[in-house]
Amino acid sequence: MYIVLEGVDTSGKSTQIELLGKKFKHAIFTKEPSSSTFGMQIRELALHGNLDNTTQALLFMSDRANHTKNLILPNKDKLIISDRSFISGVAYCSSLDFYLLLNLNLAIAKKPNLVVILETNKEILQNRLSSKILDDIENTGVMNLLEIQKKIFTIVEILNIDYIAIPCDKNKDEICEIICSKIKELN
Template sequence: MYIAFEGVDCVGKSTQIELLKKHFSDAFFTKEPGGSELGAHLRKILLESKIQFSKKAELLLFLADRANLIDMYLTQNKNKLIISDRSFISNMAYARCDFDQNILFELNSFATGGIFPQKVVFLYGSKELIAQRLSKKDLDSIEKRGIEYFLNIQNALEETLEFLKTKIDIKILKLDASLSIENLHEKIKGFIDD
């Protein structure tokens, strides 16, 4: 089973994934962007570089990372539980202001070879929670876009998940990131084990 964690920065995806590593020790854990060697280089370029990109170039770099991750790693681990910090869903949400959703879905279908998460854990936070957690971080180029940007992306993630229900077979667990770490962990474990 392939499970993706979705949500904007600072909602606790990484914390929950770290907890799951203890519970699902045989699972294959990955992230997007950066789950492969190529992806690590692309992540650096996309998030830390001063290089300017067109929106189309940025989209295609994320798609290249995704295609490589799936071809080189996910297909080899398809018999294991796969847990990913983000997936094509984030890519669609971040790009939907600039590109048609159906085109984004087709491009991602090509990049993934039709390999999509079966389950999604969607963590969401209030404006106050996200702002408070962002204030404690060294911000990358995307995080520097500000709180309103993240709230718009959070809405886009929710809309993208609704759109995807019409395209693929996907189960979604939506959780408020302000719940305790332990409470979230128990709900997520139950969702994965179900």
């Protein structure tokens, strides 16, 4: 089963991945961009390289294609839990046609069995962003991040992917239990 955690920056995906790692020790944990040398370079460029949106999207797609071929597909019979997926790749891209980008990603990536969306709102985002040094993506502003969140919901609905939305301001252990229950229910 391929499970994906989605949500905009500061929604708590990394925290949940860490907690889930303690609950599902047999699972394969991954992220996008991947942990490959190429993926880590792309992540750094995306956060601090002042890349234009199209270049960033195409680099992410290159890493995604390789990651799908080398990790996701060979392990399709195992539990894979990922911090982000092509859904974020499409949602964060504003410079290319939405449906073109969605179809290109569907050609190179595997659709998840379940998407967990850690949902935020304006107040939570303002609070969380105000307490940290912002990267290039976070610097695009609260309203842009909320538009990205809307796109995440649109994508899972268009593709008819099973998903749950959890308010990201719930207690982190409570969020983890909700996710664990859903995974066990599907497994």
